[in-house]
Amino acid sequence: MEKAQEWFNYGIELAKEFGPKLVTAILIYVLGSWVIKRLIGSMKKVMAKSKYDESLQNFLLNLVSWGLKVFLIVLVISRLGVDVTTFAAIIAAAGLAVGLALQGSLSNFAGGVLIMIFKPYKIGDFIEAQGAIGTVKSIEIFTTKLTTPQNKLAIIPNGAIANGNIVNYSAEKWMRVDLTIGIGYDEDIKKAKNVLLEVLTSNPKVLKNPELSINVEALGESSVDLAVRPFCKPEDYWDVYFSTLENSKIALDNAGIEIPYPHSVEIQKKDN
Known part of the structure; x- marks a missing residue:
């Protein structure tokens, strides 16, 4: 009983000595x-009213938030009676060790x-980086976090991006869509170009300036390949790409212009 009384009294003394500090530290933290x-x-x-760049805004807010949280933790620890000087020395030593272990993270910062x-690049840009x-x-x-065309989340370290190649498809006001459409050797090239020109000019998402182009790109084994080069806004790229392919096929068929397919496919069809 005497031992228990001693421990009880000791607990009371500790509560009197450290209780106010603990309560104060909790209040300071909250x-x-x-x-x-x-x-x-x-x-x-x-920042929103000042029209700060959204990318810079998020970066600065995260940086300030982390800095203030570290300062708050140091303040709370000092209120508990821990020597801040000693604590700072421990933090410095630990920081050095952690810094050596996390060189990659520091390079990412x-x-x-x-x-x-x-x-x-900035938030909202369509880019290609690190594959x-x-x-x-x-x-x-x-x-840096990207949302892929398949609606997947790609998380890329900033250090790798900063030291690698970046293709920003949204940096300019327009993009060129590169397509190759083949026609048969017996077909009229001028007529085919006019048909494709009609397809492109009837598409409201194809820009008038810069001017589109349709030229013979190559003489293939079984086709005359036409390089079809319309221009569009970056956000319209895939719409123009897919719609041009589909509408070109339909228009060439309606005009009676053959789009050749590989000879192996043709032979197989005849055998069937």
Whole structure:
């Protein structure tokens, strides 16, 4: 009983000594978290009104949020009575060790900074990088997220993107659609070009400027290949690509112009 009483008294003393500090630390953490949340919300509203680039906006907000959270944690720990100087030394040593272990992450952070400075792409752009192609969904501190045409999420490290090749299909106001359509050697080339020209000019998504072109690209084994080159806005690329192929086939058929198929297929059809 005496031992239990001693432990009870010791617990009371600890509660008297550290209880207020613990309660204060909890209050500081709760209040600080609330302040950080409100501050980030206010910054977001100010940036939106100032028409900040969305990519830069998200990057800066994440950076400020993480910085304030680290400061809050240090403040809470110091309130608990931990020597901040000693704690800082421990953090510095741990930071060095973690930094060496996470060199890739640091390069990704540096890559994110470079992306924000030079802006090779922004949110909403359609890009190709590191073997992935898609629309930029977000640019974060360490990674860039793309939504692919198949509606998949591609997450690419910023370091790899910053040090690799980037193709930004949305950077210019227009894109060229490269198509090759073959016609038979016995067909009238001029007539075929006129039919294809009608297909392209009747498509409202094909731009008048730059001017489209239809030229003989190659004399193949079984066809005269025509290079069909319409121009369109980046967001209309696939619509123009697929509609041109389909409508060209229909128009050439209606005009009685043959689109040859491989001889192996032709022989097989005759055998059947």
